[in-house]
Amino acid sequence: MTTLLNIDNSPGKAKKQALAFFELAFRPFFLLASLFSIIALLAWSAILNGNLNLNVYGGSFWWHTHEMLFGFVAAIIVGFLLTAVQNWTGVQSIHGKSLALLVCLWLVGRALFLFPAVVPVWLIAFVDIMFLPISAVALARPIIKVKLWRNLMFIPILLVMTLANITMHYSVIEPSVELMTTASTTMVLLVTLVMCIMGGRVFPMFTANGTQTARVNAIPLLEKIAIISTLLALIISLNLIKVPALINAIIFFIAAAAHVVRAYRWKIWVTLKTPLVWSLHLSYWCIALGLLLFGLAELTATVTHSQAVHTLTVGAMGTMILSMISRVSLGHTGRAIIASKVMTVAFIAIISAVIIRVFGSYWFSNYNLVINFAVVLWTIAYGSFVVLYFPILTKPNARN
Incomplete structure (x- = not known):
């Protein structure tokens, strides 16, 4: 009553x-x-x-x-x-x-x-x-x-x-299948470029604040190499001029190497107790892996264009988006920026999804099984966000 x-x-x-x-x-x-x-x-x-x-x-x-x-x-x-x-x-x-x-x-x-x-x-x-x-x-x-x-x-x-x-x-x-592939690949690499720019701006700060460790200062030359090489990878994806596969591969390898060094300097090992931070770090490592696979796909049939694309889409974008929308939603509604146990499971699910989607064909002969498994894991990850954050996003701020 x-x-x-x-x-x-x-x-x-x-x-x-x-x-x-x-x-x-x-x-x-x-x-x-x-x-x-x-x-x-x-x-x-x-x-x-x-x-x-x-x-x-x-x-x-x-x-x-x-x-x-x-x-x-x-x-x-x-x-x-x-x-x-x-x-x-x-x-x-x-x-x-x-x-x-x-x-x-x-x-x-x-x-x-x-x-x-x-x-x-x-x-x-x-x-x-x-x-x-x-x-x-x-x-x-x-x-x-x-x-x-x-x-x-x-x-x-x-x-x-x-x-x-x-x-x-x-x-x-x-x-035109070729036009569709060019346009979609351009979008993938353009979003990747945005993630690289934003990652450099906020990941060191999020890491320092979330783990109470010293902030890693940027190395200007490394920052320029990482961004410019990713931009070059984007430009060659436009197919405006025919570039030899080896040159394409070298550009992707340089970009991947720059992002590996960048990600390593941000010290993922200090974030292991902070899901909202280690999830961001893992998404950035997927950028480096995706660019590496893009380069390998230019040189060998062992790695496919689809594997490279899905490393960047499911891995980098899917994981970074899930982590960022969780963080932003909490911060902008006046709540503590701490991942719940449900969202920690969600981050594990999305990382598992990229592993299955990108490498599952090496382990399973049934392609549909790989897709289905990855979709189930994505559904668990983003379904957790939708259910947990529905009241957070539809109600007034907690501090109001």
Whole structure:
């Protein structure tokens, strides 16, 4: 009885909870994109197993590739940037009805892919393509307002992502597997470049703060080599000019080596008792491994392009995103930045997913079994986030 009498059913309280979800971009995009990734991967697994006959725009393989990159990853990046820009500038970022409209645009883009026989191709492409440039405009406004030019670099990055997305859609309209591969690989390496830039900015700080150890100072030359070599790897992926495979491989090897040295200097061994930090470190080691595999794929058939790509997508992106959205969601809602036991299991699950997805074909002859196992592990990882963080992301800040 006492509990019932203490419940606050006031209109003001209900309105506050309703508005909280669209208070900042991280709330809807982190939650909905994570849920979408689970649905999309379960559908992909069902299609491969012959349990689901889904007529999607671009075909099932194109749809899987596009939606994990331009549906899931792009939404997380936008959610992160549109949240971070408020901290960078002190100017209120997109929120309320404007944010709700942006989220709706993203959701409609995901839904239209399921109706290629009903909705015109040009409309499906247009709605999906517009998400990133509109997000770029929302990001640019507070940056330009306070003239914080250093962070303006994220605007061209979002616009290049838009060009990659346009190319992906063009590969459907004028069918071309080569164009699709080029566009998707470009997106993978562009996101990798963003992770390298952001990693250098925040990983040493997160490590020092989370482990109470001395912060590792950057070596300027190493930082330049790591970023420039990754940028060169991105440029050659555009296939604008034909570059010999050996040259491609050398560029990837240099980038991988630079990131190995960078990651080693950040001392993963001091983070083993701090899941929100060691998960970030492991994601960065996946960047180095993925670039190494890209180089090896240029020279030998023992390593495939798919293995290299999935080391960067499932390993680097999947792990870093899960760790970062967990950290950001806690910090921006006034909670202690400490991983629960559930999220620690989730981090272990996502790392296990990349091991199975990338190397499982060496151990299992059944390709579908490898995919299914990896999808189950991804579902455990991101399902844990969705369930645990649903109340955190949909309710007002803990300190309010």
